[in-house]
Amino acid sequence: MSSTPSEPFESALPIELEQRIFELAAYTDPLLVPTLMVVAWRVKQWVEPLRYRIVIYVWPDLAATGLNGHRSYPLLKDLRPNHLQGRVNRILSTHPTILKNSTRHLCLNQTPHRDLLHAASSVEDLWLVPDSFHSSLPELLGALTLKRLHCTPATLFSDQWQNASRNHFTHSLFSNVTHLQILLIRSIDAAVETRIGLASLPNLTHFAFTDDIFLPEGTTVLGTCQGLRVLVFKLTFTRFPPLPTELGVDSRFVQMVCAKGIKDWHMGALTGMDFWVRAEEFIAKRRSGEVDCLEYVIPGDESENLP
Structure with a gap:
C-alpha cells in the first residue's frame, strides 16, 4: 500500500500551471495557506514553504x-x-x-x-x-x-x-x-x-x-x-532639527517620518513596498522636477496607514 495520501482534488490544468496558480495565491495572501494546504497533498507541498x-x-x-x-x-x-x-x-x-x-x-x-x-x-x-x-x-x-x-x-x-x-x-x-x-x-x-x-x-x-x-x-x-x-x-515623530545645507541640496538625501518601523519592515517583506521604496520614489521626483529639487522632506507618515 502506498504511503502517499490520496488526492481528492483533480485538475484538468497542466501540473506546472496548476502549481504556479496555487503558489501565486499563497504568495499574494499568506492567510490562505492553511486552507490551500487541505486542497490536495501536492498543493500542500507547493504552498507550505511560503508560510515561512x-x-x-x-x-x-x-x-x-x-x-x-x-x-x-x-x-x-x-x-x-x-x-x-x-x-x-x-x-x-x-x-x-x-x-x-x-x-x-x-x-x-x-x-x-x-x-x-x-x-x-x-x-x-x-x-x-x-x-x-x-x-x-x-x-x-x-x-x-x-x-x-x-x-x-x-x-x-x-x-x-x-x-x-x-x-x-x-x-x-x-x-x-x-x-x-x-x-x-x-x-x-x-x-x-x-x-x-x-x-x-x-x-x-x-x-x-x-x-x-x-x-x-x-x-x-x-x-x-x-x-x-x-x-x-x-524619524519616529515629526520634528525638524538643524540640517547642514550641503546635505539638504543633495538629491540622494531624504528626511521622513516612519513611526511604525517594524510594521513598515513587515509590509516591505510582504509586498515590496516600504520606506526604502518611498524614499526612492521621492528622489526620482526631485530629479525629474515633479518635486522641488530643494525639497528633501517626505510629508506625512505612510507607516501610520498600514493595515
Whole structure:
C-alpha cells in the first residue's frame, strides 16, 4: 500500500500551471495557506514553504505594537518566555528544510536562537531589535548572506563598539549588505565610527539612520560612499532639527517620518513596498522636477496607514 495520501482534488490544468496558480495565491495572501494546504497533498507541498518566507521572533511586548492584526506568515510571538523555546524547537524539528529553503525575512528582538539562525540560513533581510545582543551574534550572522540589515552596532559588538581602533564594518556579515539601517547612534564617537565604517562597505546603496547626532556626518558619507543612492534620516515623530545645507541640496538625501518601523519592515517583506521604496520614489521626483529639487522632506507618515 502506498504511503502517499490520496488526492481528492483533480485538475484538468497542466501540473506546472496548476502549481504556479496555487503558489501565486499563497504568495499574494499568506492567510490562505492553511486552507490551500487541505486542497490536495501536492498543493500542500507547493504552498507550505511560503508560510515561512517571513518569520518574526519576538517577545509579547513587541507583538503589542501592531503586528498582531497585520496580515502575516506564522509569527513566533504572543508566547511567554518559558514557552518560546518549545515552539522554536517544534518548528526546527518539523520544518528544518523549509526554513532553509524558504525563510528570507527574519525579525529578532531577543537573544537569538542559534539553531534558528543555522536553520534559516537563506535569510537575506534581518531586523534586530536593540536588546537582541548575544556574544556569538556576529559569528552567526557572518554565515548568512545578508542584503538588508536593520540593527544597532552596539548590539552586535557590545562594548567593543566604542573601540576606535577597530572598524567593525569590515566584518563579513556586512559584505553583501545593500540596505543598512543603523538604530541608536547616541554619541559623537559612534557617529564617527559609523561614518568611517560605511565607506568600507562594498555593496552599500541605501543607508538610513534615526539619530540627529549623525546629521553632520551625512555630507561626508555621500562623498565617500561611491555607490550610495539613498540616504534617509528616518524619524519616529515629526520634528525638524538643524540640517547642514550641503546635505539638504543633495538629491540622494531624504528626511521622513516612519513611526511604525517594524510594521513598515513587515509590509516591505510582504509586498515590496516600504520606506526604502518611498524614499526612492521621492528622489526620482526631485530629479525629474515633479518635486522641488530643494525639497528633501517626505510629508506625512505612510507607516501610520498600514493595515
